[in-house]
Amino acid sequence: xxxxxxxxxxxxxxxxxxxxxxxxxxxxxxxxxxxxxxxxxxxxxxxxxxxxxxxxxxxxxxxxxxxxxxxxxxxx
Numbered sequence: 001x002x003x004x005x006x007x008x009x010x011x012x013x014x015x016x017x018x019x020x021x022x023x024x025x026x027x028x029x030x031x032x033x034x035x036x037x038x039x040x041x042x043x044x045x046x047x048x049x050x051x052x053x054x055x056x057x058x059x060x061x062x063x064x065x066x067x068x069x070x071x072x073x074x075x076x
Contacts, residue, residue: 001051002044008058009041016065023057 012020021033021041028050030036040046046054 001055002046005046005051005054005058006041006044008055008062011062012058013065016061020058020061023061024054027053027057 009017009020021036024030024036024040025033
């Protein structure tokens with residue numbers, strides 16, 4: 001599951017990545033953004049009990065990102 005999370009994180013743009021880290025910080029009461037980014041998301045050391053929640057969170061964020069990109073294309 002960590003590979004799936006890392007793959008989804010790599011598909012996020014900078015704004016969505018920031019939102020993802022903020023959501024994880026809030027959801028799991030973690031203060032360090034760099035710990036989440038480096039250890040959890042890049043390093044793949046996501047606690048097993050949090051993985052399912054993170055997958056759902058990332059799916060929602062990627063859906064929002066995709067919808068935002070589609071809206072920009074339509075507005076031009």
